[in-house]
Amino acid sequence: MREILDDLSDMLSDADPVRRAQIKSRQPLPQRFYESADIGETADGYSILLDGKPIRTPAKQLLELPTRKLAELLCAEWNAQSEEINPVSMPVTRLVNTAIDGVAADPQALVEDILRFAGTDLLCYRADGPQRLVERQTEMWDPVVDWAQTTLGARFLLAEGVMHVEQPKESIAAVGIHLSAFDGPIAIASLHTFTTLTGSALLAMAVAREFLTAEDAWTAAHVDEDWNAEQWGEDAEARARRDFRWGEMQAADRALKSLS
Structure with missing residues (x-):
């Protein structure tokens, strides 16, 4: 055996x-x-x-x-x-193995990676067109950005296109303070999974703090992808990859919720 x-x-x-x-x-x-x-x-x-x-x-x-x-x-x-x-x-077994063997030895490394995502967060970079896509991003993303400011004390600056915008250091620090509440390796591993799968530390924190469900965060993270699929059709391989990643997101959500 x-x-x-x-x-x-x-x-x-x-x-x-x-x-x-x-x-x-x-x-x-x-x-x-x-x-x-x-x-x-x-x-x-x-x-x-x-x-x-x-x-x-x-x-x-x-x-x-x-x-x-x-x-x-x-x-x-x-x-x-x-x-x-x-x-x-x-997926939950894999996440726990990673937490015990890797994260537990250096949880700060994952915390710092989450903060790096916050510095270039998906929700801060907006399309300049077409108008319907801009509206979808506003509808899905603005409530999370507003929640981060009122609940986390973190004000994030928005930009159009891919031009980098420097976020206030105080805002990144505020996210870091709230991350410190999740001090166990499995919790940190779950948050890091949310962040890397969605491309957004703000979405990750919103799920962890139960402002959003995992499903709502997943939908918000794929506004652009869904828009493109509507315009040009959906690729089967991309759909299979997305479905697999959604399973990973759900597993991390179940793991995090099981800790309380």
């Missing part, structure tokens, strides 16, 4: 979905080797047991979870596997 788990850990360990797909395509999926996944208790939380044996991360750390709700999410992913174990269908 150890050899199978080691192979599976290799598939689960890469944060890049394209890289994961490449790894998966080069080797057969491992057969399901356990009858059932169950939740165990540890000194500091919960673990996932495969036929009574605890799972470890790719870095061989005990996969320990802070809440039972989160343990239930992982347990469901492991029990949902059929004859083969497919890491692609286990």
Whole structure:
């Protein structure tokens, strides 16, 4: 069983979905080797047991979870596997592995990356036409920018086109202050997932603070893409990639909510 788990850990360990797909395509999926996944208790939380044996991360750390709700999410992913174990269908497990093995050692690195996104946030760069697209961006994005100013104390400047606009340092610092409330590695990993998938730290914070649902944030992040699809048609490959990324967004949202 150890050899199978080691192979599976290799598939689960890469944060890049394209890289994961490449790894998966080069080797057969491992057969399901356990009858059932169950939740165990540890000194500091919960673990996932495969036929009574605890799972470890790719870095061989005990996969320990802070809440039972989160343990239930992982347990469901492991029990949902059929004859083969497919890491692609286990997004919460992948996120937790990343949090334990990577984020926990240096959470500030992800916080700083989120703040870099805030400095060039998607919501701050507006189209100068056509008018209907401008209206859609205004409708979807302005409420989030206004919320950031009133709730986070962060005023963001808007620009047309791709010309860079320097955001006030006080605004970036304000976002950083609110990020500090999410101090666990799984929470930070979830926020970073929101940010990188949407291209917006403001959308990420709006989801984390429950100003927006994950679905509303996802729609807001794809205003431009949806507009182009309406004008020129939708590419099947792009749709498949977007659907996969939406699954990752949902998994991060479920993980974050399970921590409370």
